[in-house]
Every structure is written in C-alpha cells, then in structure tokens.
Amino acid sequence: MDKIVITPLEMQDLSVEQIACLSHHHLQELHVSLTELTTRVERARETLETALEQRFGEKGREVLKKSNRDFGVVHFSDGPLRVTYEVLEGQFAQPCPIKPIKASFRLALIGEDA
Numbered sequence: 483m484d485k486i487v488i489t490p491l492e493m494q495d496l497s498v499e500q501i502a503c504l505s506h507h508h509l510q511e512l513h514v515s516l517t518e519l520t521t522r523v524e525r526a527r528e529t530l531e532t533a534l535e536q537r538f539g540e541k542g543r544e545v546l547k548k549s550n551r552d553f554g555v556v557h558f559s560d561g562p563l564r565v566t567y568e569v570l571e572g573q574f575a576q577p578c579p580i581k582p583i584k585a586s587f588r589l590a591l592i593g594e595d596a
Contacts, residue, residue: 490515490516538567539567541560541567542556542585542587545558553569554571559592562591562592563589563592564589564590564591565587566587566589566590568585568587
C-alpha cells in the first residue's frame with residue numbers, strides 16, 4: 483500500500499486539475515482523511531460551543547433579559563474578552579419548541595485586531 487502523498491492541509495495548495503489527476507488510491511485516501519478531519523473538527527466545535535454555553539450562557543441570557551428581549555444579539559465583557567451572544571428569533575416560532583434554545587457565541591479580545 484502506498485503512503486499518502488498529500489495531506490488534507492496540503493490539498494488547499496493544489497488546483498482542481500492536480501487533484502483530479504491523483505491516483506485512485508490517493509483520491510480515496512484523501513477523501514477518507516478529509517472525512518475524518520471534518521468529523522474531528524465538528525466534534526471539537528460542539529465541545530467548544532458546549533463549553534461557551536456553560537461559561538457564558540447564563541450571563542448572555544441575563545443581559546438579553548435586561549434588555550427585555552427573548553432573542554437577538556447582546557454584547558458583554560468578561561475580563562479582556564468581548565462576548566457576543568445571539569439567540570435567533572426563529573427558535574421561538576413554535577409555541578412549544580422541540581429542541582432547546584441554542585445560542586451562538588463570538589469572542590474577541592478587547593483592544594486586539596482579529
């Protein structure tokens with residue numbers, strides 16, 4: 483079995499034509515590698531979002547409630563971190579939501595360019 487020549491991170495430097503010319507084996511290996519990488523990134527994202535909810539969710543809901551809203555965007559600081567907390571309006575469309583309300587977070591260090 484050949485050793486994979488191109489990693490998923492190196493793939494971004496290749497053109498579509500170069501990728502299309504890879505051997506069957508290397509195409510399959512690249513496809514499997516990208517699928518595994520995508521799965522790992524999705525799991526890491528879910529873990530991060532859960533941690534952000536645990537750390538900042540209560541404060542976000544509190545700030546949103548103080549502004550007399552159930553949804554929308556609010557900003558607050560936690561030390562040098564600026565937190566943007568957002569709950570989409572569409573989550574309140576059903577009288578009895580099936581899924582729990584899910585917020586999204588964006589983080590930026592205060593005073594630094596992102």
